[in-house]
Ligand SMILES: [Ca+2]
Ligand SMILES: [Ca+2]
Ligand SMILES: [Ca+2]
């Protein structure tokens with residue numbers, strides 16, 4: 001075959017034509033190559049998107065399995081009414097493998113300020129203030145809260161249409177565009193707060209816009225990216241961090257070994273007397289009963305403990321056998337409780353300082369003292385008696401009805417990835433185990449809030465991905 005250059009040199013006319021054909025052929029070749037490349041790219045993209053679709057499905061399935069695992073864990077707790085122990089070998093909350101998928105439970109450390117690393121555990125819903133029962137005064141002590149918003153929250157949920165001081169009822173909501181009604185009924189989710197007059201993202205979510213209890217890079221860069229934050233190296237969450245609608249006033253139905261409970265407010269003191277005799281002996285039983293006086297009524301187990309003048313050791317021996325009914329509401333059910341607003345107590349062992357601050361009788365200085373005591377005496381927290389070591393008598397008696405050491409409502413904020421660390425999903429579940437069986441009472445997909453596992457896990461996953469290529 002003659003080369004194109006040679007042809008062009010010999011016969012310029014013909015050579016020019018052939019050269020033009022050659023250029024066209026070359027262009028066509030280049031076009032074909034480009035097409036092949038594009039197809040290759042599409043196939044690779046499709047492969048990758050199929051890979052992430054599969055990974056996404058795996059992650060979703062992992063989250064659903066995680067919640068079954070969480071229910072099983074809660075139903076088989078060694079001590080019912082307690083938080084699962086993260087040191088327990090049976091209970092895993094961090095990077096749990098399920099086939100090709102992995103899941104984590106995003107938790108909180110009630111004894112420490114949030115940091116840049118996530119904490120892995122379930123969350124005790126009883127560690128938070130109940131949005132449906134906390135008073136405006138209690139709510140007003142939350143960080144970022146204003147008295148106006150606290151009053152509007154109470155007006156939103158109370159059945160009447162009387163505007164409380166600084167509050168907002170129907171008149172305010174009919175003027176909104178679009179207009180809507182004031183609910184005048186209990187909150188069904190914490191996010192329903194968005195409907196309440198005066199709500200904004202700053203007050204609700206603060207710096208923790210992805211609700212993971214972790215200081216993420218965008219939450220500490222000032223105005224450089226949303227949210228606007230104060231760049232102080234500390235996470236300052238909004239009020240939703242401290243509120244729940246899932247906690248209930250659940251009490252154990254029987255003692256850990258199946259015995260019956262003794263009501264400290266029972267008119268007939270015989271059961272109490274015999275419990276005291278069995279645990280502390282005849283003499284101490286007599287002392288304590290005369291100390292308590294006949295017909296005494298208590299607003300809380302903590303008050304009973306304080307008035308009994310028992311030693312902490314004595315009380316620990318029988319605390320699990322005690323329960324409390326609210327005065328004479330047994331006989332006139334409803335009549336008494338209508339007068340006095342329902343109280344859903346907070347778990348004093350798992351509540352953070354911000355929540356404890358809101359409890360009547362506690363306030364900010366006692367709240368930090370309570371957290372310090374918990375850190376210093378982790379083995380002393382079985383019964384509520386330890387609170388009397390920190391608070392003075394009046395404060396402890398005032399706080400008593402608002403405190404518990406039992407927990408029957410939890411949440412599990414499950415983050416999961418599928419094969420190759422792809423397909424990130426996050427699903428939040430609230431669970432109630434008050435009736436003995438763990439029930440999911442709420443489920444919400446939180447994937448749209450973005451990555452919640454912090455920087456470190458993200459880079460671990462990409463290293464893992466690179467190593468499996
Ligand atoms: Ca109302
Ligand atoms: Ca965050
Ligand atoms: Ca920011």
Ligand SMILES: [Ca+2]
Nearest residue numbers: 230232234236
């Ligand atoms: Ca901050």
